[in-house]
Structure formats: C-alpha cells, structure tokens
Amino acid sequence: MKFTEGMWLLREGIQIDWMNHVERASIANKTVDLLLAKTQRHRGDTLNSGTITAHISSPQQDVIGVKLVHWDGGVDQGPHYEIKNDLAAEVHIQDSNKEQLYYSSGSMSLDVTTATNQLGFRYSSPKGKLTGHSFRSLGYVRDQSTSKSHYEDGMFMERQGYMLAALDVGVGEKLYGLGERFGPFIKNGQSVDIWNEDAGTSSNLAYKNIPFYLSSAGYGVFINHPGRVSLELQSERTTRVNISVAGEEIEYFIIYGATPKEVLKRYIQLTGQPSLVPAWSYNLWLTTSFTTNYDEQTVTGFLDGFRERDIPLGVFHFDCFWMKSFQWCDFDFDSDMFPDPAGYLQRLKERGLKISVWINPYIGQASPLFKEGKKHGYFIKRVDGAVWQWDLWQAGMAIVDFTNPEAVRWFSKHLERLIDLGVDSFKTDFGERIPFNNVQYHDNSDPARMHNYYAILYNKIVYEVMTNRFGKSQGLLFARSAAPGGQQFPVHWGGDCESTFEAMAESLRGGLSLMLSGYIFWASDIGGFEGTPSPALYKRWVQFGLLSSHSRLHGSSSYRVPWIYGEDCSEVLRDCTRRKIMLTPYLLGEALDGSRNGTPLMRAMFLEFPEDLNTYAIDTQYMFGSNLLVAPVFNEEGRVTFYVPHSGDDDTQGKWRSWFDYSKTYESGRWYTETHGFDTLPLLIRPGSITIVNSRLERPEDDALNGLELLVNGSIVGQKNIEIVDPSKTHEVLKIVHVTSAPETLDKIKVDEAGIKITQLE
Template identity: 25%
Template sequence: MIARFISRMFRPLLVAGMLLSVLAPASAQLIKPVSSTAAAKPMRFAGNRTYQSYHLSGNELHVKVSDGEISFRPFTTGIVECSWLGMEALQQDTSFAVIMKPEQVTVFVDESPDRLIFDLHEIQVLVEKNPFRISYLRNGSPVLDEEQGFYQRPGQRGVRFSLAETEMIYGTGERANAMNLRGSVYELYNRPHYGYEIGTKNLNYSLPVFVSSKKYMVLVDNPQKANFDIDSKGDGVLDFGAIGGPLRFYLVVAEDFPKLLERYGKLTGTQPLPPRWALGNLQSRMAYRTQTETTAIVDSMIARDFPIDAIIIDYNWFGDSILGHVGRLDWFRKNWPDPDGMIAGFKQKGVKTILITEPYIIDTLENFRSASALNILATDSLGKTYVNRKFYFGDAGLIDMFKPEAGQWFWSKYVAQIDKGVAGWWGDLGEPESHPSDIRHVLGKADEVHNIYAHYWHRMLFDNYRKYYPQTRLFNLNRSGFAGSQRYAIFPWTGDVSRSWGGLQAQLPAMLHMSLSGIPYIHADAGGFAMGVKDEELYRRWLQFAVFSPILRPHGSGIPSEPIFFNDTTQSVVRRFMKLRYELMPYLYNMGWEATVKGQPLVRPLFYYYPEDKRFEAYDGGYFFGGSLLVYPVVQQGQQRMDVPLPRGTWYDFWTGERVRGGATKAIATTLETIPVFVKAGSVIPRVPAVNSTDAYSSRKLFLHCYLHETEGLITGQMYEDDGRNPDALEKDAYELMLFNGIQKPDVIQLGLLRLGDGYAGMPETRQVEVIVYGLSRFPAKADLSNLPLNALSPAEIDSFKQGYWLDESGNCHFRILWAGNPTTLTIH
C-alpha cells in the first residue's frame, strides 16, 4: 500500500511550513504505477499535455503542465479538489454547490524522476510524468484514473475519466432508465418530460455528480449546460463536457457508502430538519378550483378517517383558468371569498395550507408591468424585458432570480400569504420549464445559468425564512435544483410522471439515483400525474409504495387523486397504509435526523449496506427505507408472485413477524393488501399510536419492536424527538435522542434505554414503553428492569397500566415499562 509505504519509509521534513517527504530515486522504484483499468482495457490518453514542474502553496499542490496548471487542494483526508487553469483564462473560484471550508490536512509529497505522489493520508494523487497522466488511490488501492483529464476545445470544455471494466455508475440526478448508468449519454440540463415512463434518461433535476460502485463520488463543479457521456461507446470513458464554466471537480472517497454520503453532505451541505407535518399525508391535485370544493374534500377525508396533514392548492388559487393567470400571486376572490377563514379553519382541523407559485409572470398582468418597470425580469440581448411567446401558460416574463432585488420583490408576495397562515410552498416550473437560449440574466446567458436558477430560488426562500420567520421550518416542494440545493430545505418530486405502470416503475431508479446524489426527500406524484385512466390496482400499488417513500403526496391531473374517490377496497388498503405511516412517524423522523446530521438518504439501494453482493450492484427492485426496513414495491400489473433477493443474515416479514434466513432469493405470493417488507434482525423499530394529523402526535405511549437474531448479536435502535417545529433544535440541544442498544446471547438478552439532549417544551416526562420482542424461542424464565424484577401479567392485567410482560397470540413477548428517561436496562432470561 502506497500510503503505508510512505508513512513507514519517508522521514517528514518541515519545509516552508508544510510536511514534505524526500525519497531517493532508487527507493522510488519500489512504487509501481497502478491503474484501476489495468486488468481491463489499455488506458488511452488524448492530447499532448506534458509535465513541467510542481510547487506547493500551503498544503495545495500545483502542477505546471504544457497547457496551464493543474491544482490539488485537500478539503479532508478523503476529499480533494482538482482544477485546471488553462493558459487563456482565470479559474472561477465561486462554487454554487460547495460550502465546506478546507480543513488543515497534513500532506506528503514524494518526487522521483518518473512520478509525483501527493499524499493526503487517505487519498493519494499519483502524477506520472511521461506520458502524463493522473490517477487517484485510496490508502494505496486504485480508485479512479483520468483518461485525458481536463480538456478544452471549441464549444466544449470538460474532463475525461477511465472506468474499470466492471465498475457501475449511479447518481447524476433523476434518471429513470436503469440503475447502472453505463452505456448512455445524459443531459445535464434541467427539463420537464411530460408523461414519462421507465426508460426516460433526462428529467427535471440533473446533477453533475456521480457515484461509483468502487465507493467514490465525483462532483464536477460546473453548472453550465453539459452532458455526462458514461461509456456510451463501450470504450470505458466517462466524459463530462460543458459549453463553458469552471474546470474543477471534487473527488470524495470512503470505506463504505454511508461514510461516502456523509462526506458529500459535509462538502455541499445537508438537508435541515423537516417540519414533522411534512412527513404526513400531503393531499394534492391539479387542481382544487374553489374554496367550497377544497373545504368539502378536506372534510370528507377527515370524515372517512384518512390521515391528512396538508392540502396543496394549485394554480386556481390565483385564477379561474390554467391560462393567463400565472404570476398573479393573489387570491381569485370570486372562487376563494375568504382565504383567511379557510386557512384558519383548516389549521383548527390539523391541516396546513400549501400554495403553488411560479417564477413566470403573464404579460397582461399588473405584476408584469410593475416587475418590468423595476427591471427585475430576464432580458434580451439589448437589455429589454424578454417576453417568452412559447410559454405554455401564456406570453410571459421570467423573474431574474439572480438579482437580489428581484428575489426580494418575489419574497414580498410570499409574505402576504405567510401572514395569512400559509404553512408551506410549492415552487413549480423552476427548471425553468421554458428558458430560450437567447434570454439574458444578470449572472449570464440562459444556458450558462439554467441549472442554478432553481438553486437561487431555493436559497432566496430559505434565507428569508431564517431572517423573518426564524421559528419556522421551511417546506419547499419543487422539482428542480442543483448540487447542494438540499441545504435549502427542498422536497423535490420527480415531475409529471405518466399515470401508468411504466410511470410507477420509473420511480425506483429515479428515486435511488437522486438519493445517491445527496437529495434525501425525493418522491413522486403518488398515483401518477399525466394521462391514463382510473385504475384501482395501480392507485393501490402506488400509494403502498408512497407510504414507504420520503414524502407521501397523492397528486394527479384529470382524475381525482384523493383515496375517497376510489372504491371501498382501495380505500381500506390505502387507509391502513397511511395510518401505518403515522405509526412509523418516530422511525421516519429519525431518518430526517440522519439526513441532517449524517447526510444519509432516506431511501438507500441494497448495495448501500451489501456492496460485496453482486446481485445488488444494478438492482432497483427494492430498497432500504432507513437502515432497518427493506421494501420491495409491487410495480407489475396483476402480479401474484415476486422473487425478492434478500441480503445475507436474518430478516423478519414485517407483516407476519415470520423469521426468514437471507442470502438467497425468496418467492413471495403477493396480495393486493400488502407489499413485501422485511425488517433486519437486530433492529429496534419505534412506533406510536396512529393519529390523523401530526398536530396530535405523541410519543408518550411508545412501542419498540425488537427483532432478535437467530442466535446472538447486537441490537440497535434510535429515536430522535423534538417539538417538530424549531429550526434551531439541534444547535440549541432542544431535543432528545433516545438510544435503544443491547446484546443478545443464547441465555440472556439485554436492551438498554438511554436518553440524550436537553429536551424541549412539551416533551413527555414519562413514557409508557412497550417492547415487543420477535423471535424468542420460549416464554422468558424471568425478566428484570435495572435489576428490579418484572412480573408476568395475567390476561386480565394486560389491559391495565401495570409493568410486566406477556405473550401474544403470535408468540411475540411484550414487556411494558414506565420510563422517565433515566438510563434503564431490560434483561430477559
């Protein structure tokens, strides 16, 4: 291993304030050039770049070459920035994606006649002088090779890498074609695709970041219109090519995928904690047309016992037609005579109001005239307001989101509705949907800034909420953005998907690629959006999938999206699943904590935890929902049987509690009532009684479902709780973090309960905790709580509030205790 060899053989010398290593030429021959593609195809190198010299500035390495300078700046031992400054231009230092400040990393440099090694301790950059090429290693093992590396030619500039023969590539934003992206060219240009299905490569949210099966990520820090050519010619080359912009990328490496995403989160920022209500049922359709209709639907949802936390109102809130009203941004009083009263009435019922906004303004509206006069709309090449004659909703101007004064004008329209009680926002058409290349913004031409337009919109909303509404967590539903947009509290959906089985199938790869790209709350219009017909089976299957998705939001056009408009069987199935989501709210909310603190996606591919299992490298038929639940959606019409590959280890059927041995493919008979869901042995899943709005959420009564190993092993679980509203809960320690950790041995099981954090207003002082243990081979001989004996309860005592334990009809053992938050250990003999 190069890193170990260096640390063992080199003697660091302090030179100009940094650590260097001097190695004699004879010793240098012990380090052999390595290539991740050596066992595959011969590496090809284009261009005539030659090595000239190097120098160090602080802990940054600058390599002078025949066509400029290539620089390497450590951010951590596992993150390095690589950039090229050509002969003709200055490198743009501004990053729209990266917010991390470089850490103080001690570096070592070794030069020999034929190579240069830049060692960050974990990452090593290997520069071979003749022929010139650059490779990257992690702890001495090959990770990534540049092919041509950075390049520039007329109309295009970019960077080219060589891929290993069996390497898989993921990420790059929303891709609905396959789990392994090799073999195609992908646009890096956010654009809608109406009515898309499985097989669609380019969608609303593209990202210049890719993830490798070799456990590294590359963020190409360039927002301009571009393409990722991922080995489309079968030559093993991954080529990022843009129309312009900076030539800079960040390489992130790690020992596993969770650590990789955690590091990427530190580089670009993580999602703030969501408002708890955002994880409930957010009911939507295109479109609620009147106050009377909307109120009736909310009341009917409540009357039929469906959970509902928000109602999302589309374009009809500001007009009576889809055409001619976009940008009006005020209530159409003819159809909404008392919006203040309506919003207040919904709030009393536990239902929040979310409104749509768009960044376009139809040119016949007063808002257009005032915005144009203020010079806050995008312009043509002569500086005049650009009127887009090809915009679907009518001739319109586009707010120049890059102008601070434009953002503040737009923000004033939000304030007027926030003060009425609007709880969240739906930002639509933010790609921007129609963005001709000849539009000019203050920051550049349309194609130069297109991919960061929504990013600026998100930042404007987030910053203003933090400034003017510091006690409120932002909910911003949208469908586009850039790398790093997650730090502005975005909840993106996958665009105008077809209401079809092909549309449902497309959600699995799209959701997984976005999750691996650092966007944790990606989700779909549950039930499908575009075209199609009313299909009871499709709706059931889509809603079952959506309940085990980051956000649950039924939405569609043409056909009602609310479950109350489907038959009784469908209503029963959907109601049960929705209520289950509310029971699992502690588990979901803890996933939100993991996204914020550790940069973890809520949805994770199977290879995330089992990278050694080749069955999962390109598998998108199932996913982890958090770290403990394994979900296999049913996405085929009339499917009566599924063959699901289970990872190694022990698993439990979520619905029946049956223990299943993993490591093989399990044939499952599917029913219309459920989808296959499994729980990993050793997990503790927290649940609470179901409610119909998170306003009524309480964890005073807490159920801990504990799934044992087949013989022995560690038991782990966690539950993060706060008031569900405070944006500063983590910073001010206004939370409780409950840890449920233990160990299982053949003759004894111990489960510890520990609470951390300073707490928050309304926190339960004491909880009635019921631990349900799955997989016990017999009724316990005895049990104690922190060395005090627990009694077995008689059937008559089970419904009381007494502490004790009993066996249910399925053979699972229940242990009921009162817990005041003090360190407590449950021991089962």
C-alpha cells in the same frame, strides 16, 4: 459529448490537444500546480500548441480536486456552486526526482507520473486503485463544425472549445446517481447531459441534474460546473467516463469513502448538509390536482369525505388554479372561486390541516404584477434591455431575476403576505425553463451557467422566507427543479409521471438516483400525474407512496381522492397512512441521521448492503431507513419478486420478518416471488434491528413518548442507543433510550426508560 470515432479517429471538424507531458510542477500551501503540454520531443514542440494548467487541492479530508485551465484570460461572471472548505484537512505532498509526484488527503492518494511524456494520474485508496487519467485522457478540444467558425477569417478563425477529462473505469465497476434520472439505474453505457429540462419522467431528460456520480469501486466524482456538463459513461470509450464542458476550464473532485455511505457523507460535507423538515410534513398530502375544476365547495367536499372515512390527512395543497387563469403568478386567490381566502384558510386550519400553495418564478403579462416588475427591472432581460418574454406556459410571461436583490425582496414580500394569510408551505414548481441565449441578468451572470443554477436561487429564496418566519427545520418546499446544493432546501418530488405501473417503476428509479446524489427526501405523484390510474394501480401506488419520505396524492386532469376509484381504495389509503404515522418516530430519527451523514430515507439496496454484490443491480426495491425493506408491487396481478440481502453480522442475529406477520421469516441471500393482496406487500424488518413506533399517534407532530414502542427483531448484542427526535424541533433529540442485552441473555432485552413497551418479534 462524443468527439471521437472509435479509438483512433476524431469526428469531422474536431481537433484535440492531448496532454501527455508535465513540463513543470510547483508546490505551495497544500496545493500543486502542473503545467501540462503535448508530447515534447524537442524545443520546437513548445510552439503552436496549447497547454493546460492543473491545480490540485483538497477542500475536505479524503477529497482531492483538480482544476484544469486552458486559457485563463476570460471574464468570470459566475455563478459558482458553493464549496465547503475545511482548512484543517491534512495534505501530504512528495515530489520524487521529476518522475513521480505524490499527493494525499486522508486515506486517498493521487500519484502523478511526471516523467517526460508519460503523464498519468492514479487515485488510490488503501484497497488499491480507484480511478485515474491514463493515456490521452486530458485534452483541449477545438470544434470547427459549429456556427462559431467562419472560414473567411483565415488563421483567425475561431473554434468552439471544450475541456475534456476522461476518468478510468475498472472491470465490473458500476456507476450511479447524476440526479433524478428515470432510465436504467446503473449509468454505465449512457450519455448524460447535466442540463435541467421540463420533460416528464419518461425520457433521458431530467428536472434535477446533479454532476455527481457514485462508483461501486469506492469513490464519487463531483464536477464543479453549473453549466452543461456532458458525460459519456463508457458510451464513447468503454474503459472511461469522458467528461466535457464548453469553455476553457473544468474542475472535478474525487471523493473517497470506505463505503458508499461514507462517499455520500463527504459529498454533502463538500456541497451542503441536507436540511430537515417539520414533522407534520410526513403526514398525507392531498391536492386539488392540476386542470380540474374546483372551488371552496369542491375542496370542502373532499375534506369531508376524508373525515367521514376516517382517513388521516395532514396537508391540503392548492394547485395552479387557486389563482386566476393567465395571471400566474399574482399570489392572490381567485376571488370568484374563493371569495374569503383568509377566512377559508382559517377554517381549514381549524380542521387541523396545514396549507400549501403552488407557485412558480414566472409572471404572466396579464398579472397585475407584470407592469410593476417591468418598471423596476425585476425580470430577466434580453440583451437589448427588453423584458425576456414568451407564450410557452403563461401568455407573455416574464421570469423573475433572482440575481437582483430588489427583485428578491419584492418576490419574498408576496410570499410573506401569503404566510400571513395562513399558508404553511410552497410548491416551487418549474425552474427548469430558463433561457440562456440573448439574455442578461442583473448581476451579469453567464446565462449558460445560470440555466441550471437558477433552481438553487429560486428554491433557496422561498425556503429562507419560511425558515425566517417559522424557524429552523420548519421550512418546507415541494420542489421540482434542483442542482448541486439543493439538498439544503427540501423537499423535492419527481415531477410529471404517467398513470402506469411502468411510470411508477421509473419514478422509483429516479428517486433512488436522486438520493444517491446528496438528497435525503423525495416523493412522487401518487397514482401518477398524466392520465387516470386503474383502481389496482392507485392502490399499489398508495402502498409505495406511503412508504416514501413524503406522500402526496396528485394528478393532472383527474382527482386523486380514493373513493372515486372504489371504497376499497379508501381502506388501503387509510391503513397505509396510519402505518406511516405510526412510523413517525423511526422516520424522524432516520432523517436526523440523514441530515448529519447524507444517508437518504429511501436508499438503494447496495447503499445499505455494499458487501452483498447481489444488491448492486436492484432498482425495484429499496430500504426505508436502516431497518425496513420495501418491494412495491408493479403489476395488476399482485406478483412481486424481491431479494433479501445478506446484512453482514446481522446474519447471525436472526431472520428477516414480515411486517404483517411476524411469524413469516425470510433467509438472507435469497430471492422470493410472492403474490399479495392489496392489504400487504413485501415489507420486511431487518434482523438485529430496533424500530421505534408509536401506534397512539394521530398525527406525526404528536407526543412521541406517549405510547412509544420498540420492535426488536432478533438478538441485540451489547447496548444500542436509540435517539427519540423532538417532533416540534426535528433537528433536536428529545431523549436517548439505551437498550441493552448481555451476550448470555440475548432474549432478555432491557431498556433504561420506564413506560416504553418492548415487543420482541417472533
């Protein structure tokens, strides 16, 4: 939110108490409390003005948090994001003669200027300044232009209050993340509100808003507030990120890392380690699409078509109309369309398929469950005690109140009933249209703070139902809404995109932004959701979608089975799906690393190559794990321009090679423009890398060791340890393969395991 008019003036109706002075400091138990005030020239300045208390702490090594509080007399109704505290984090504090206070955690330090009327914060690393608060960066805002202000109240007139914290932005510094944002990849110059909305992929609104941004200067910022957080990223003051929240307090954490990957690792250590998913989920998913007409016969016909064309298929998803219209959600198959759901799901399983069904946290008034939920108080209520209802989606729908433990048990039992029927996964759609005015929750949570946080409760409950039944790393959502910590409840997909090349590109930008916000898995609707793709777009999105962590064919009013668009589309889909299944051992290993360290499967180029400054603006290509560069094609003509990065020491270990033609090599540090048919795209193998594949796999969950092959590109120095992940327990390592090469015999790669094929690319 913008409060100023240029550098000198404030907007009409705005007052700001700027904190320019440290009145006193107290140190206790690895924390510091500062009493901040306006400029103090004489004792009279202590009157008729607010103060802010700054509480400085370190929940994790290389993480420093500051909580700023104006008035501390409010009722804390929650909810709060869970912050993981490491009590062993080492902190050093020095107070230097009331001129400077020094606070350090690990390799990061915070210098606070405490000299009279010279307040300043400076966060530093061994390389120099990261960010800080300079002159007039901390303040309490009073806005009398809102409906809260009544002039007839005289001196007791209230004003809407905001906490404002502005962090410095350096020369050439670039900012990323803030959840799944579909606009420009670099966030400098943008105004962003952290507020979940159901708005599709072609606007400034987003389903997954994460108040965390990653800076090219070597740090990240997490704003620990579940309500609306407004950020002006050089869009108000061109040297700052202005962060504001309505209310009386704000807390943020500065997270340092020597590389962008290290920043992400510390962020997920603070907010929650990403969970892993079952191996079968990496296979191709097919849905019924949204508003299409389908029944048993339609679904069976689709599946027969895939079998006849020898296209691997792992998961079948039933979208909304598996239930009767106006009754979403009643968790019952429409008996007119599916007269024997248990028997039918069993027949699908006999085909080797996993089953997913669509749900949302809403109960339509026509649902048999509505009366039950109303009777027992399972729904969000209005302040007068009535059930909160509206007609926007399902007629008269109510929303399950997940702060009510009994409502959670009730909702969970219906999910368990579906699991008993044969369902393996749930698409947790919606979770963004959550009211915040004139509502109350069972536990009296603040509705404005619950609007974003609701996504955490919703996804967590569904995810835990599955993991309780199937075991660790065997639960799987297909979720649309998210908030900080949601990486613990995967997978998430990009929502409602149009069927255009532009929408395909914006989907990639959104996915890369989300995966710079702590998430390691992501998918898009292959072919686009709204509209019907052209055959060329369908094939190009298939190439992109099958080089994503998860791959789902899904549309709105048209089916996404390939032969509708031409039999050549079937050929492309078959080849792309087989390639992804072949890559399963590699993907499982990269996912395990991501769970440990927060590094996503699909990663922005600068995340993998932070020393190559040319990568920092690239948003039309990505790394698929550590070894594979992917440049999707975004036009009918097949033309694509892409950049081959410098890869540090790997520059001396060979050249990048095409996946499709090992003799085709690429020089680091160069741009290339190529034209590709539908059987290829720029898919490059990194020099000095070992990529584990298995061409014998029929399904991702098959035996990883039978047919294991190592693709070695370039020279390998010393020993590399390759982890083979157990497909049945994706959080466990089945075997570690040691690959060695002495410096004097770089062309002779050895492996300590019999039966493993080594292919040296040349």
